[in-house]
Amino acid sequence: MGRIPCCEKESVKKGQWTPEEDHKLSSYISQHGTRNWRLIPKNAGLQRCGKSCRLRWTNYLRPDLKHGQFSDAEEQIIVRLHSVLGNRWSVIAAQLPGRTDNDVKNHWNTKLRKKLSGMGIDPVTHKPYSHLMAEIANTLAPPQVANLAEATLGCLKDEMLHLLTKKHIDIQFQSPAPAPPMANNNNNNNMCSKHEENDDDDTIEKIKIGLSRAIIQEPETMNKPWDSNGASSRGFHYVFGHEGEGGSPWSQSMCTAGEQQGKLGVDENGDECSGEKDARNNNMFSGGEECELWDLPSNDLINPLV
DNA sequence: AAGATTCCCAACCGCATTCCA
DNA sequence: TTGGAATGCGGTTGGGAATCT
Numbered sequence: 001m002g003r004i005p006c007c008e009k010e011s012v013k014k015g016q017w018t019p020e021e022d023h024k025l026s027s028y029i030s031q032h033g034t035r036n037w038r039l040i041p042k043n044a045g046l047q048r049c050g051k052s053c054r055l056r057w058t059n060y061l062r063p064d065l066k067h068g069q070f071s072d073a074e075e076q077i078i079v080r081l082h083s084v085l086g087n088r089w090s091v092i093a094a095q096l097p098g099r100t101d102n103d104v105k106n107h108w109n110t111k112l113r114k115k116l117s118g119m120g121i122d123p124v125t126h127k128p129y130s131h132l133m134a135e136i137a138n139t140l141a142p143p144q145v146a147n148l149a150e151a152t153l154g155c156l157k158d159e160m161l162h163l164l165t166k167k168h169i170d171i172q173f174q175s176p177a178p179a180p181p182m183a184n185n186n187n188n189n190n191m192c193s194k195h196e197e198n199d200d201d202d203t204i205e206k207i208k209i210g211l212s213r214a215i216i217q218e219p220e221t222m223n224k225p226w227d228s229n230g231a232s233s234r235g236f237h238y239v240f241g242h243e244g245e246g247g248s249p250w251s252q253s254m255c256t257a258g259e260q261q262g263k264l265g266v267d268e269n270g271d272e273c274s275g276e277k278d279a280r281n282n283n284m285f286s287g288g289e290e291c292e293l294w295d296l297p298s299n300d301l302i303n304p305l306v
Numbered sequence: 307a308a309g310a311t312t313c314c315c316a317a318c319c320g321c322a323t324t325c326c327a
Numbered sequence: 328t329t330g331g332a333a334t335g336c337g338g339t340t341g342g343g344a345a346t347c348t
Contacts, residue, residue: 090336106315
């Protein structure tokens, strides 16, 4: 019953591949193809598991792979697709010729996630942290808000610390005077310059103050760029005022899909709603028109999201 | 200059689904 | 039809390289 094991675990080599192993695998596959991974290591004279050979081939040896740095265009595609699809790396990678899911995943984890955090954007929801705070607070009665601040502080402390210490978000107002709309808060460049030697406790105090301000703020004063009924029905022209990043295509458009996430990301039960399910089950880019979902022309997309 | 820390990415692990004897 | 292997995928880790102190 069933198949025979793919390899004998005891005699299998692990760890880094040598150039000799790469050569054996490449030359075997170029002659015989990749039909049966269980037989490939044996026939190619490799002391490797078939699974390991498959991974080595698909992530490194395949001749059609790109090995260089990701371009700005590739990064934007990743971020936009991630904002809708989440960590579906294989689907995202399918839109980037020569990139593997492992490449995309690594690049996201090492670069893009930090980049978004540094811009004040939550890399999970692709919304600004300040808006997330206010959005959650708006759904709660006043007695719950204080608890929210504490809970949020715990959940987002690391990201907030990074944001506050690296990217100069101004949360220093301590007066109860009404704050300017946060979506238009451009005066971020002078915050940390005087306080570069703050310790963590000091920073946490600032976070608390900032959270309180975000929570107290009147919902009507908030610009909600992801709100489809708002003035900006498409795009997410949220200005963060980061040093050195204001003019890049990144800061202008990275959140474009955020509003769409609001439309199709999560339903009232916290479950993924139809939009994402559609993305998984249908070709969302059919029709040849510009793709509203990510502001990506449909013909820019390489593979349908099946 | 050297040790410590952080970053990066190739490779592994484990789970879910598909395939097949 | 069934149970176990193959495959696909996302999460995690190990170790070398780069950077910091």
